[in-house]
Amino acid sequence: MHTTNALLKEKYFNRHLLWLNTNKKYKGSFQLQQIMRSLKFCISLLVLQALFNVFPTIEAVPAFCPGVFREYIGAEGKNVTFSDVPINPNIEFHFLLSFAIDYTNTKSPEPTNGDFLVYWDTDNLTPSHISSIKAKHKNVKVGMSLGGDTVNGKNATFTPTSITSWVRNAIHSITKIVKEYNLDAIDIDYEHFNADPDTFAECIGRLLYYLKQNNVVTYTSIAPYADDSVQVHYLALWRKYGHLIDYVNFQFYAYEKGTTILQFLHYFETQMYNYKGGKILVSFGTDNSGGLSPRxxxxxxxxxxxxxxxxxxxxxxxxxxxxxxxxxxxxxSQNLLASATV
Known part of the structure; x- marks a missing residue:
């Protein structure tokens, strides 16, 4: 109906153009040229209107993205599966397997200089489980987090032998795990360091560059928190390689318990300043940790x-x-993010 109306209006304008062109009063005048330009512009708009009504499936891209929800999973061996977790179809959802660590899996773990092993719950979070949850929920991506706090009761400390050897080993071992598990993302969550900030920045930065440049992963993130010895490493990484990092999973639950709303907002502003231009994700823990809780x-x-x-x-x-x-x-959390489109 709208298309027919638009075409009828176009015919109406065309008749007037013909009349103006043959009328002695206007023929060849500057006024005629101005009128004709205006009418032709109106006709163009009407044609576009007709086309958009013919093809109603062509839609504008929404101006607002509802944001991403991310969940760490598998670190504590509690038999939690992907299918246990509720997934809202109206947002982007990322599972982050916790953790892959470059330490030996022994009673007394030792660093392996970038040769990563899987430490998450491999009985309940397998490659087939990943394929299944991604097939069932098209908005789900799965990644793995590197490092973490401890490994078999010992600090999971970043301990490279050299930048070149660590990066070479990390690229090889991580690429292998990504392909085996069909992963989409990588998260950097080292919390202890036996290397200076520049060495950390070069090792992680070069790793992220390779993984993105070669389409090994789609998303990258870092997971710092407000501790000077931690922040100095991540800020060195951000200054040089921040353009390769999609999300800053800032551990707001590492702040003191009893954090107020005003304090939380202040902390957020501080981290926005620290990681300028970054997408800072807010967070809380369900393990009785600190920060501002949902309650x-x-x-x-x-x-x-x-x-x-x-x-x-x-x-x-x-x-x-x-x-x-x-x-x-x-x-x-997911309902709040989904409602952000309203």
Whole structure:
């Protein structure tokens, strides 16, 4: 119906153009040229209107992205599976397998200079489980996190022998794991360091560059927290290789317990300044850790960030702990992100 109306209007304008062109009063005048240009512009608009009505499936890209939800999973061996976790179809959802670590899997682990082994729950989080959850939920991506806090009770310390050898070993071992598990993302979560910030920045930066340049992974992230000895390493990495990092999974739950909404917002602004131009994801833990908890205003703070246009996403540590509450806060987090399109 709209197409017919537009075409009828086009015929109407064409008749007037013909009349103007043959009318002695206007023929050859500057006024005629101005009128004809205006009418032709109107006809162009009408034709475009007709085309858009003929092809109604052509839609504009939404101006606002609802953000990403990310969940660490598999670190504590509590038999949690991907299918246990509720998934909202209206947002992008990332599972982060925890962890792959470049340490020997022994009673007294030793660093392996970038030769990573899988330490997550391999009984319940297998390659076939990943294929299944991604087939069932098209909005789901799966990645792995490197490092973490401890390995078999010992600090998982970043200990490269040299930049070149660490990067070479890391590229080989990580690429192998990514292909075996069909992973989409990599997250950097080292929390202890036996190397200076520049060495850390070069090792991780070169690794991320290779993985992205060769399409091994699609998404990259880092997971710093507010500790000077930690931040100095990640900020060195960000300054030189920040353009390769998609998300900053900042561990806001590492702040003191009893954090208020105002304090949380201040911390967020501080990290936005530290990681300028980065997508800072807000977070909380379901393991009784610190920071601003959902029970004390986390989602209120998120609503404030959403109103400012700075809520890029939420992540939770971790699914292993959330199962006891039937993933209540995973549902609330995803609903909040999905509602951000309104």
């Amino acid at each position: 004390h205003g986390f989602f209120d703070a998120c609503s404030i960030l959403k109103s400012r246009g700075t809520l890029h996403g939420i992540f939770i540590w971790s699914a292993d702990d959330s199962i006891k509450d039937h993933f209540l806060y995973e549902k609330l």
